[in-house]
Amino acid sequence: MAESKDNRFDPVxxxxxxxxxxxxVQVLDxxxxxxxxxxxxxxxxxxxVELMSRMVYTRILDQRSISxxxxxRLGFYAPTAGQEASQLASQFALEKEDFILPGYRDVPxxxxxxxxxxxxxxFSRGHFMGNQxxxxxNVFPPQIxxxxxxIQAAGVAMGFQKKGQKAVAVTYTGDGGSSQxxxxxxxxxxxxxxxxxxxxxxxxxxxxSTPRSLQTAAKTIAQKGIAAGLPSILVDGMDALAVYAxxxxxxxxxxxxxxxxxxxxxxxxxxxxxxxxxDPTRYxxxxxxxxxxxxxxxxxxxxxxxxxxxxxxxxxxEVIERAKEEIKEAVKKxxxxxxxxxxxxxxxxxxxxxxNLDEQKAYYTEKESN
Amino acid sequence: MAQMTMIQAITDALRxxxxxxxxxxxxxxxxxxxxxxFRATEGLQKEFGVDRVFDTPxxxxxxxxxxxxxAMTGFRPVPEIQFFGFVFEVMDSISxxxxxxxxxxxxxxxxxxxxxxxxxxxxxxxxxxxxxxxxLMTSTPGVKxxxxxxxxxxxxxxxxxxxxxxxxxxxxxxxxxxSFRGEVPEESYTIPLGKADVKREGTDxxxxxxxxMVHEALKAAEELEKEGKSAEVIDLRTVxxxxxxxxxxxxxxxxxxxxxxxxxKQAGIAANVVAxxxxxxxxxxxxxVLRVTAPDTVYPFSQAETVWLPNYKxxxxxxKKVLEF
Numbered sequence: 001m002a003e004s005k006d007n008r009f010d011p012v013x014x015x016x017x018x019x020x021x022x023x024x025v026q027v028l029d030x031x032x033x034x035x036x037x038x039x040x041x042x043x044x045x046x047x048x049v050e051l052m053s054r055m056v057y058t059r060i061l062d063q064r065s066i067s068x069x070x071x072x073r074l075g076f077y078a079p080t081a082g083q084e085a086s087q088l089a090s091q092f093a094l095e096k097e098d099f100i101l102p103g104y105r106d107v108p109x110x111x112x113x114x115x116x117x118x119x120x121x122x123f124s125r126g127h128f129m130g131n132q133x134x135x136x137x138n139v140f141p142p143q144i145x146x147x148x149x150x151i152q153a154a155g156v157a158m159g160f161q162k163k164g165q166k167a168v169a170v171t172y173t174g175d176g177g178s179s180q181x182x183x184x185x186x187x188x189x190x191x192x193x194x195x196x197x198x199x200x201x202x203x204x205x206x207x208x209s210t211p212r213s214l215q216t217a218a219k220t221i222a223q224k225g226i227a228a229g230l231p232s233i234l235v236d237g238m239d240a241l242a243v244y245a246x247x248x249x250x251x252x253x254x255x256x257x258x259x260x261x262x263x264x265x266x267x268x269x270x271x272x273x274x275x276x277x278x279d280p281t282r283y284x285x286x287x288x289x290x291x292x293x294x295x296x297x298x299x300x301x302x303x304x305x306x307x308x309x310x311x312x313x314x315x316x317x318e319v320i321e322r323a324k325e326e327i328k329e330a331v332k333k334x335x336x337x338x339x340x341x342x343x344x345x346x347x348x349x350x351x352x353x354x355x356n357l358d359e360q361k362a363y364y365t366e367k368e369s370n
Numbered sequence: 371m372a373q374m375t376m377i378q379a380i381t382d383a384l385r386x387x388x389x390x391x392x393x394x395x396x397x398x399x400x401x402x403x404x405x406x407x408f409r410a411t412e413g414l415q416k417e418f419g420v421d422r423v424f425d426t427p428x429x430x431x432x433x434x435x436x437x438x439x440x441a442m443t444g445f446r447p448v449p450e451i452q453f454f455g456f457v458f459e460v461m462d463s464i465s466x467x468x469x470x471x472x473x474x475x476x477x478x479x480x481x482x483x484x485x486x487x488x489x490x491x492x493x494x495x496x497x498x499x500x501x502x503x504x505x506l507m508t509s510t511p512g513v514k515x516x517x518x519x520x521x522x523x524x525x526x527x528x529x530x531x532x533x534x535x536x537x538x539x540x541x542x543x544x545x546x547x548x549s550f551r552g553e554v555p556e557e558s559y560t561i562p563l564g565k566a567d568v569k570r571e572g573t574d575x576x577x578x579x580x581x582x583m584v585h586e587a588l589k590a591a592e593e594l595e596k597e598g599k600s601a602e603v604i605d606l607r608t609v610x611x612x613x614x615x616x617x618x619x620x621x622x623x624x625x626x627x628x629x630x631x632x633x634x635k636q637a638g639i640a641a642n643v644v645a646x647x648x649x650x651x652x653x654x655x656x657x658x659v660l661r662v663t664a665p666d667t668v669y670p671f672s673q674a675e676t677v678w679l680p681n682y683k684x685x686x687x688x689x690k691k692v693l694e695f
Contacts, residue, residue, distance in 0.1 A: 099442075132476035140442065141475060145462055151432050152467070155439015162395075162421060163443065182462075185432035192427050348477045349512060351535045354564060354611030 018226060019219040022234045024266060027241035030295050032303025041245045049310055051092050051240060052301055053319045055084040058108045059298060060323040061117075062271070065124070069275040073331065074124045078105040079271030085297035086202045086237035086265040087172075088112060093247035094170060099138040099156050101149040101171040105202075105269075109172070110139040117326065118333035127340050128348070138167075146177045150186025150199060157195035157260065168254045170198045176207020178221045187228035187262060196254035198247065199225070199262045202237060204269040205292075209283035225262030237265025238295045241304075268292035341368050374554040377547040379521035380410050380486075383528035384448065386558040388418045391446060394532060396423045398433060398450030398486075407452060408488060408547055430456050434463020434485075441471070441481045448532055454489035454541060455498035457506065468537040469512030483538075484531040490543035490582055491632060491679050494672040500544070501669045502581075502633035507539045508610040508642070514538045514563055515610040519584035521552040523607055526561030534563060543581045566613035568620070572602035575693055576620040578643055579630040580606040583662075583680065587630050590685035599693060609639050617643065618651050625656040626692050630685055635663040657695035662688045 029035045043051070062081045068074040080087065083105070091100070091109040100106070100113050107120050114137035123130030123141065131141035143149040153171035160167045177183055178201050190197045201221050205212050218224055225232030231253070235246045243265055250261035270293065272278035280289075305311035342364045346357050353361065374382065387394045396411055396418075402425040405412035415423040426433050430451055437447040451457060457464070464485060471481040491500040507515045516531055516538055518524040524542070531538035569584060570591050579587040584605045591601035602620050606612065621627045627647055629640035640661040647659050662680045670678045 128474075128476045131474055131478070133478040140479075145466055148435065148462055148467055151435020151463070152439040152442070154432070155436040155441075156443055157439070158436060159440050159443025159445055162440075162445070169439070182431055182435065185427075185429045186435065188427055188429070189432045189436060345473070348473050350472065351480065354514075355614050356611060 018223055022220045022222050024234050024236050025242050025246055026236040026239050027245060028239050028300045028304050030300055032300040032307065034304070039242065039245050041241055041248060043244070045310055048305060049315075051089060051244070052305055052311060054088045054092070054112060055240065055298055055301065056316055056319045057323040058084050058088060060320055061108070061327060064324070064327045066271065066275060068331065074121060075126050076104075077124050077275045078107075078273065079269060079275070080105060080108055082268045082270040082292065082296070083202055083204060083237070084108075085240040085243050085301070086200075086267045089240040089243035090170070090200055090247040090263075090265070093244050093251055094168065095251075097138060097165065097167040098251070099140070099160075099167065099169045101140045101153045101156065101169065102142045103146070103149060103173050103177065104142040104144055105174070106172045107142060110142070113137065113139050115139055117330035121330055121334040122337055125334065127337055128345060129337055147173060147180030147182030147186070149173065150177070150180075151182050151189065153197050153199065154186050154189040154193070154195060157190060157197035158193055161193070161195045166255045168196045168198055168251050170200065172200045172202060174201065174207060175203040175205065175212045175215055175221060176210065177201065178224060179215045184224070184228065187225055187230055187260070190260040191229040194257070194259040196257075197260040198250045198254060199230070199260065200247070201262075201264045202267055203264055204267050206269070206273075206283065208273045208278065211283070220264060222262065222264035228262075230260050230262045232262040232264070234264050234266070237267030238297045238300070240297055240301045268295075343368060371553040371555055373551040374521045375548045375551050376518070376521045376524045376542070377408055377410055379525040379554045380528055380542060381412055381414070382554065382556075383525040383532075384411060384414060385417065387448070387529060387532045388414065388422060390558065393444060393446045394422070394448060395440060395445050396448045396450070397426050397436065399426060399428055399452045401425060401450050406450060408544070410450070410486070410542070430459035431463060434460040434467070437483045437485070438463055438467050438471070438481065441468070441483050442479055446482045446532060448484045448486060451485060451487040453495070453499040454487040454503055455501050457487070457503055461506070464507070464513065464537070464539065465510040469510045472536065473512060480535050481537045482535045484528070484534070484540055485537070486528075486540045486542065488542045488544045488547070490545055491669065491675050492545040492582070494675070495544070496672075497669075500675070502631070502637065502664075504541060504609055505633060505637040505639060508639060512537065513610070514608060515541065516563060516608050517541045517543070517581045518607060519543070519546065519581055519605050521554050523561060523567065523605070525554050526559050527563065527607060529558060530560040530563050533560065538563070541581070545582050561607070564608045564611045564613055566616040567605045567607055568602060568616065569605045570601065570603040572600035572624065574600045574624055574626065575689055576602045576604060576617075576624045576627040577630060577685065577689065578604045578606065578617065578627060580609055580639070581632060583630040583632050586680065586682040586685050589682035590689060593682070593686050594689060599689075601689065606643075612643065612646060614646060614650065617647060621647055621651045622654045625654055626695075627655070628660045628662065628688055628692050630662040630680060632664060632679060634666045635661060636666045657692045660688050660692050
């Protein structure tokens with residue numbers, strides 16, 4: 001490497017110094033051993049068991065969703081297996097009043113934040129009632145435009161700030177999403193106004209087929225937060241306790257008026273991008289898959305809890321059975337939703353319909369009565 | 371009543387609404403201390419504080435996202451896009467997000483957001499400042515599009531836009547900002563959205579226009595009067611939705627109509643007006659409905675704009691064709 005001729009400045013070294021600062025935060029190693037006692041979050045035994053139960057439940061939900069999709073009983077679905085720690089432990093660190101702005105893979109977080117499961121199924125099936133957010137559930141429907149939720153999160157957080165509410169706006173995207181202009185605008189606006197927001201990237205290594213290495217020259221995505229002046233963290237996204245710890249801390253900072261935080265969680269999506277024909281074997285090797293599967297978030301958390309005497313096979317089976325039962329009920333409830341009509345949709349365009357929609361509604365009322 | 375320019379009427383409307391509703395927020399690039407590049411927000415930050423009237427980082431998409439998020443938390447945002455030529459940077463927030471908010475959430479959320487933005491030709495701006503891009507908005511279901519042509523209309527329409535519970539794009543023609551004054555009541559008042567205004571009554575031909583073209587149409591109507599022809603001039607004021615009732619009543623009276631728009635012919639607000647008239651009133655028509663528009667080129671470099679833009683002479687020539695058909 002060429003040595004800097006002028007020691008007054010050395011931009012290459014500045015970059016390296018920043019990059020070297022980003023060490024991956026970890027509490028549990030792949031076997032579930034505690035590697036960083038200092039970061040162990042203050043969670044009761046019940047809470048630890050609850051978090052594990054949610055992860056097991058969500059893995060089952062993913063498996064069932066995939067098979068329901070294959071049977072033609074669900075529509076659009078983006079698999080979540082491998083990302084349970086990133087998704088659920090970060091949501092677990094939130095309070096009910098916090099507002100989640102999800103991407104399309106982040107359905108588990110909004111379900112655990114209060115969206116009834118049958119509505120998630122209706123969303124998947126393309127029924128507008130899936131996105132009708134019940135009063136008191138602080139989530140937005142999954143965003144389809146990658147990055148749009150990041151700038152909106154800055155706005156929601158500004159709203160909390162202006163109203164003096166002790167709440168945080170939390171938004172998710174992926175490694176691909178971090179290449180969008182809106183990604184940076186969201187971080188930058190939130191930083192400039194010091195609003196209570198948490199920006200979370202689940203770096204699952206692939207944006208559909210495009211590998212992380214092609215997204216950016218940045219060594220970590222976490223370092224991108226630094227450019228916008230945000231405290232930024234790189235965390236092991238397969239480690240539920242580490243994800244919980246960093247999100248909890250970010251939340252505390254936000255509600256204390258200390259501004260937004262940016263979190264990159266390293267994780268992996270075991271399944272395809274979505275169930276609409278993506279074939280991961282075209283862009284990933286089975287060696288890479290199995291390397292990541294060894295770091296599975298459920299395995300290490302299960303080991304940790306088992307060693308503590310908090311988890312048994314019996315307990316796990318109990319959760320699995322409960323999940324299957326509740327999923328079955330939710331599907332039934334989704335099946336019972338009223339048939340979606342174009343006239344219903346015409347009614348939700350505006351507070352008051354203009355002449356053209358009134359005329360078109362009359363036409364579709366006739367058309368739908370036949 | 372006070373005499374105001376259009377920009378003063380706009381500032382006055384913002385002041386009324388900031389005073390009237392604590393959820394109204396005004397923000398954008400340079401709208402704070404500087405009062406906006408055209409001074410539309412002059413004095414507002416001083417009067418209402420930096421919490422209600424504030425500058426943003428220089429990023430239109432971010433401004434749009436801020437508006438979405440603030441609307442979701444119960445505010446009534448009035449963001450400014452510094453020039454509407456920059457709208458491409460914020461298209462997703464407007465057409466992809468705000469316009470669909472009520473619809474995609476099944477009515478759980480709505481977006482009472484008014485996006486104000488200067489546009490329009492004839493003031494020698496650099497590229498991407500003067501373009502008439504209203505068609506991008508009118509082809510987006512979910513947003514209303516308002517374009518005032520007088521100070522009085524600007525104030526009443528802006529207040530209505532801000533109070534509307536759905537997103538409104540409020541476009542302010544730069545050439546009209548300070549070109550004349552008009553009477554504007556000092557108190558707050560509203561003009562309903564979706565209502566056209568007959569700016570001049572007549573019996574022989576309906577000239578339908580909006581924005582700066584209203585004034586070209588009025589000038590042409592005066593010329594026609596000298597020739598013994600009586601032209602009715604209708605100002606659309608809201609280009610989405612259209613005021614079909616007023617348009618059809620006028621055409622049924624005059625039997626002849628034409629539409630004037632500053633935008634290119636292919637960017638068809640005028641085409642939509644022609645379609646509505648022919649669908650609803652063809653048997654009242656004694657002549658085809660013709661259009662006066664700019665040519666289908668990119669908006670020209672400023673030295674060519676005065677020729678490129680339609681003017682009253684173009685309106686007059688086309689009116690004669692319609693009258694003599």
